[in-house]
Amino acid sequence: MKILVIQNSVKEKYKDNIDNLKKLLTKTKSNKYDFIIFPEMFTTPYELNYFQKFKHYKNSEIFKFLKNIANKYNSYVIGGSIPEADSDKIYNTSFIFNRNGEFISKYRKIHLFSITYPDKTTFSEADVLSPGKEIITFDTEFGKIGIMICFDIRFPLLAKKIREKGAKVIFVPGAFNSYTGPLHWHTTFKARAIDNQIFLVGASPSKDSFGNYEPYGHSLVVNPLGKILNQLKEDEGLFEINIDLNEIDKARNTIPIVKNEINLTKIKNLR
Numbered sequence: 001m002k003i004l005v006i007q008n009s010v011k012e013k014y015k016d017n018i019d020n021l022k023k024l025l026t027k028t029k030s031n032k033y034d035f036i037i038f039p040e041m042f043t044t045p046y047e048l049n050y051f052q053k054f055k056h057y058k059n060s061e062i063f064k065f066l067k068n069i070a071n072k073y074n075s076y077v078i079g080g081s082i083p084e085a086d087s088d089k090i091y092n093t094s095f096i097f098n099r100n101g102e103f104i105s106k107y108r109k110i111h112l113f114s115i116t117y118p119d120k121t122t123f124s125e126a127d128v129l130s131p132g133k134e135i136i137t138f139d140t141e142f143g144k145i146g147i148m149i150c151f152d153i154r155f156p157l158l159a160k161k162i163r164e165k166g167a168k169v170i171f172v173p174g175a176f177n178s179y180t181g182p183l184h185w186h187t188t189f190k191a192r193a194i195d196n197q198i199f200l201v202g203a204s205p206s207k208d209s210f211g212n213y214e215p216y217g218h219s220l221v222v223n224p225l226g227k228i229l230n231q232l233k234e235d236e237g238l239f240e241i242n243i244d245l246n247e248i249d250k251a252r253n254t255i256p257i258v259k260n261e262i263n264l265t266k267i268k269n270l271r
Helices: 014-025 048-053 059-075 151-154 158-164 179-195 245-253
Strands: 002-007 035-037 077-078 082-084 088-095 105-107 115-118 123-125 137-140 143-147 165-172 199-203 220-222 228-231 237-242
Touching: 002 014, 002 077, 002 199, 002 220, 014 059, 014 237, 035 059, 035 165, 035 199, 048 082, 048 088, 059 088, 123 245, 143 158, 151 158, 151 165, 158 165, 158 179, 179 199, 179 220, 179 228, 228 237
Parallel strands: 002 035, 035 077, 143 165, 165 199
Antiparallel strands: 002 237, 077 088, 082 088, 088 105, 115 123, 137 143, 199 220, 220 228
């Protein structure tokens, strides 16, 4: 499976982001990929007022941009995430396209990010966004693929449910920041990969993105044994990588975590 991971610098205006992404994509080494993943809020500054200001509907310019990328590179596209407007609600949503540029699925972030920083300032996506209510996987010639968005990766049960649906790879558009990133970005990706013995692929905006929120960057790919196969640093960039899905069975045969998983509801005195 050949994957292209994008880590772009988010500009204030979405049109500038589209122009910048087109320029960044000229640096690709190939004209064909199996999957392309963009970061969380890859065309919108990660601030609540911008979520409201730049909310988008299906078939917006960004939607059409992602369709064209899928067509151009004959690739499945994980469309990072954008603020999706639906009636009176806004969701943090990833749109997914097949190799023909056809929209095939979307995932709305279930766990909305909330934090109180050491200086007591707070941030809560729930002040503007609504949570999704559905776990998503989609079928490909490689098998099922799963999606989570950023804060979702901190919740082992969600990753487990996606794996139980048959996913071999979970793509995670994310935007950890300069506080949460050094603490937990690598750790959570490695933990979810090890827990479920599958591949995890994360794409983040770069550190120099517009606004007060400073993304961590460090987009990465982790294998079923928790090894980081490749990653970027904090600057804008991209990388391509070939992963071997046979590593999943090898990992599960070497250290049979999934095979020996016990249904804890059958354990006495478990509360």
